Amino acid sequence: MSTNVDTIRNLAEREYKWGFVTEIEHEQVPKGLNEEIIRTISAKKQEPEFMLEWRLKAYRHWASLEKAEAEPKWANVKYAPIDYQNIVYYSAPKRKPELKSLDEVDPEILRTYEKLGIPLAEQKMLAGVAVDAVFDSVSVATTFKAKLAELGVIFCSFSEAVQQHPELVQKYLGTVVPYTDNFFASLNAAVFTDGSFVYVPKTVRCPMELSTYFRINAAETGQFERTLIVADEGAYVSYLEGCTAPIRDENQLHAAVVELVALDNAQIKYSTVQNWYPGDKEGKGGIYNFVTKRGKCLGVNSKISWTQVETGSAITWKYPSCILQGDNSIGEFYSVALTNNYQQADTGTKMIHLGKNTTSTIVSKGISAGHGQNTYRGMVKIMKGAERARNYTQCDSLLIGDQCGAHTFPYIEVKNSTARMEHEASTSKIGEDQLFYLQQRGLKTEDAVSMIVNGFCKQVFRELPMEFAVEAQKLLSVSLEGSVG
Amino acid sequence: MSLLEIKNLRAVVAGHEILKGINLKVNAGEVHSVMGPNGSGKSTLAQVLSRREAYQVTAGEIRFNGKDLLAMKAEAAACEGVFMAFQYPVEIPGISNAYFLRSALNAVRKYRGQDEMDAMDFLPLFREKLKLLEMDEKLMNRSVNEGFSGGEKKRNEILQMAMLEPKLAILDETDSGLDIDALRIVAQGVNAMRSPERAMLVVTHYQRLLNHIVPDFVHVLVDGRIVRSGGPELALELEAKGYAPLEAEAKETLPAWV
Numbered sequence: 249m250s251t252n253v254d255t256i257r258n259l260a261e262r263e264y265k266w267g268f269v270t271e272i273e274h275e276q277v278p279k280g281l282n283e284e285i286i287r288t289i290s291a292k293k294q295e296p297e298f299m300l301e302w303r304l305k306a307y308r309h310w311a312s313l314e315k316a317e318a319e320p321k322w323a324n325v326k327y328a329p330i331d332y333q334n335i336v337y338y339s340a341p342k343r344k345p346e347l348k349s350l351d352e353v354d355p356e357i358l359r360t361y362e363k364l365g366i367p368l369a370e371q372k373m374l375a376g377v378a379v380d381a382v383f384d385s386v387s388v389a390t391t392f393k394a395k396l397a398e399l400g401v402i403f404c405s406f407s408e409a410v411q412q413h414p415e416l417v418q419k420y421l422g423t424v425v426p427y428t429d430n431f432f433a434s435l436n437a438a439v440f441t442d443g444s445f446v447y448v449p450k451t452v453r454c455p456m457e458l459s460t461y462f463r464i465n466a467a468e469t470g471q472f473e474r475t476l477i478v479a480d481e482g483a484y485v486s487y488l489e490g491c492t493a494p495i496r497d498e499n500q501l502h503a504a505v506v507e508l509v510a511l512d513n514a515q516i517k518y519s520t521v522q523n524w525y526p527g528d529k530e531g532k533g534g535i536y537n538f539v540t541k542r543g544k545c546l547g548v549n550s551k552i553s554w555t556q557v558e559t560g561s562a563i564t565w566k567y568p569s570c571i572l573q574g575d576n577s578i579g580e581f582y583s584v585a586l587t588n589n590y591q592q593a594d595t596g597t598k599m600i601h602l603g604k605n606t607t608s609t610i611v612s613k614g615i616s617a618g619h620g621q622n623t624y625r626g627m628v629k630i631m632k633g634a635e636r637a638r639n640y641t642q643c644d645s646l647l648i649g650d651q652c653g654a655h656t657f658p659y660i661e662v663k664n665s666t667a668r669m670e671h672e673a674s675t676s677k678i679g680e681d682q683l684f685y686l687q688q689r690g691l692k693t694e695d696a697v698s699m700i701v702n703g704f705c706k707q708v709f710r711e712l713p714m715e716f717a718v719e720a721q722k723l724l725s726v727s728l729e730g731s732v733g
Numbered sequence: 734m735s736l737l738e739i740k741n742l743r744a745v746v747a748g749h750e751i752l753k754g755i756n757l758k759v760n761a762g763e764v765h766s767v768m769g770p771n772g773s774g775k776s777t778l779a780q781v782l783s784r785r786e787a788y789q790v791t792a793g794e795i796r797f798n799g800k801d802l803l804a805m806k807a808e809a810a811a812c813e814g815v816f817m818a819f820q821y822p823v824e825i826p827g828i829s830n831a832y833f834l835r836s837a838l839n840a841v842r843k844y845r846g847q848d849e850m851d852a853m854d855f856l857p858l859f860r861e862k863l864k865l866l867e868m869d870e871k872l873m874n875r876s877v878n879e880g881f882s883g884g885e886k887k888r889n890e891i892l893q894m895a896m897l898e899p900k901l902a903i904l905d906e907t908d909s910g911l912d913i914d915a916l917r918i919v920a921q922g923v924n925a926m927r928s929p930e931r932a933m934l935v936v937t938h939y940q941r942l943l944n945h946i947v948p949d950f951v952h953v954l955v956d957g958r959i960v961r962s963g964g965p966e967l968a969l970e971l972e973a974k975g976y977a978p979l980e981a982e983a984k985e986t987l988p989a990w991v
Contacts, residue, residue, distance in 0.1 A: 695836070
């Protein structure tokens with residue numbers, strides 16, 4: 249096995265490919281958080297009164313929480329206390345505020361996107377991808393808006409939505425994740441600087457995948473984006489998000505909130521490929537990815553589907569969930585989470601069944617390598633009125649080496665006896681026999697490992713849009729910094 | 734020069750010496766059968782030849798096609814043309830058989846400096862081999878060996894062999910677990926691959942397989958050594974008398990302390 253171990257180690261020592269820093273001028277507020285900072289952020293963004301009020305309420309709630317008590321401690325992750333006064337809460341590239349076309353975007357920023365391979369350029373229109381790029385905290389450019397506007401689809405930065413569509417923002421903001429929801433969600437509500445907003449009107453099927461790339465650039469900044477997607481009756485939308493961040497020695501906090509609302513017969517598909525900087529081989533640096541994502545199937549026959557591929561971040565704390573309120577509504581969660589070196593992930597989902605005949609499906613694939621710790625935590629709750637609810641859960645863990653850990657915490661709460669629940673779980677190790685079989689057919693060790701892992705994740709990958717699935721497979725191969733003990 | 738030349742090969746597995754000095758020459762175009770009782774070292778020999786790391790060579794050398802085989806890792810040996818049909822083919826969930834085969838073929842082609850094959854070129858070749866092994870095309874979209882019957886797994890091994898066109902094909906107890914029909918189909922696939930450029934090493938317990946794949950030479954392995962070599966008639970003799978006389982004979986020729 250020794251040479252296999254070496255090859256896998258070599259893989260492990262690959263550099264984080266996305267770790268470049270872009271030199272551009274930033275406009276920042278001073279470090280720390282107080283009402284003054286919140287007012288400054290709101291003023292810079294020329295927000296209407298209701299937004300400022302909401303932020304302040306959130307801030308006061310957050311400030312009233314005893315930090316040591318309120319920060320969630322139940323997750324199976326370990327990290328040093330975060331100094332919330334040592335974070336810059338607003339950082340924007342310094343440029344003229346209004347951009348009419350891509351030509352006006354700082355070329356440095358465009359080069360950054362090019363390195364990331366983000367399809368921002370006009371020719372990508374052929375690929376049918378509309379991109380809303382979030383660079384640090386402010387949206388830089390949004391493409392294809394015109395085409396979408398014809399159909400009445402609104403796809404813009406959150407700031408723009410606050411200006412242009414305040415009535416929609418006010419109607420739905422905080423209805424799925426209230427500012428009191430949890431510690432990080434409260435913090436986000438107080439200081440979020442941008443994000444995406446999508447509204448798909450009645451019976452419209454959004455003709456292209458909507459995509460956002462997030463990137464944390466400035467040092468010691470937290471990124472607090474907030475995304476709100478509303479699919480009106482009979483509407484359909486597929487939304488993709490990808491994330492990367494440059495290498496920094498310090499840990500950076502990323503506390504985002506995503507809210508989805510699906511009305512009668514509407515469908516939302518939300519896909520994430522998360523590749524934030526995971527820290528180095530010794531576990532120094534890396535992003536703390538503390539994210540609250542939740543969707544509400546408000547209407548009858550509505551459907552919300554989460555697919556995530558989580559390969560980055562030092563710590564991932566994330567439970568994309570569905571509240572199945574409408575009768576016959578459907579919630580899905582497909583997840584691949586990879587932890588390597590000293591990465592920790594505590595991720596899973598919550599499926600809350602309220603309506604009749606509601607159905608949920610959970611497929612979770614955890615891969616642990618190096619000293620990585622991977623936890624699946626899921627809750628399926630069948631409420632009293634949820635007649636004939638059904639859930640299917642499958643949690644599989646794959647271990648590479650003997651220094652890593654896989655943990656599973658499924659919670660099931662059933663208050664209606666007509667419910668049907670299924671739960672399957674497995675834990676396996678990459679076998680020497682599998683590796684040898686592939687090597688005997690001429691495949692290199694690293695290709696063999698990557699083939700086995702990709703096979704393991706297939707059920708999830710096939711839920712991703714084609715282009716994303718290919719990217720996810722590549723990412724997985726690169727991130728497979730496995731080390732066999 | 735022989736395609737394969739094994740000199741005084743000794744190997745240990747998990748601390749036990751299994752091969753105790755094997756000498757064997759195999760020329761291109763020849764089919765050799767290695768027979769022997771359980772635990773005699775037949776499978777170990779096959780694993781060492783295909784360069785499985787857990788099988789540690791302690792002495793001797795192996796020249797393959799003029800190169801030092803012991804200096805090669807499993808994937809290099811495979812690319813150089815050593816193929817082993819597994820006794821227990823391994824399942825790879827989530828990877829389709831067709832994708833796996835094309836990846837393997839392209840890995841080997843790349844190593845040999847040939848162009849990689851795209852799906853359009855791959856398909857006709859693939860269909861031709863499927864037909865030879867009387868395999869259902871549907872099996873190709875299923876995950877590698879997952880849910881295959883014993884016979885389907887073994888046929889799948891020979892299919893891979895037919896696609897990869899090795900110089901040396903090692904069949905490790907390919908007949909185990911096969912019914913008469915499957916045995917005939919597998920043998921038919923193997924026989925179709927006999928050629929003056931290719932050598933085969935057929936490892937088996939039973940003479941049964943050798944009725945279908947008739948070897949040029951038969952070697953009997955007892956306690957880690959080749960104790961008898963002969964033509965196909967040797968296999969018939971073994972079938973009639975069993976391994977016991979040879980085992981007794983082997984013991985007599987050994988010094989008492991072994």
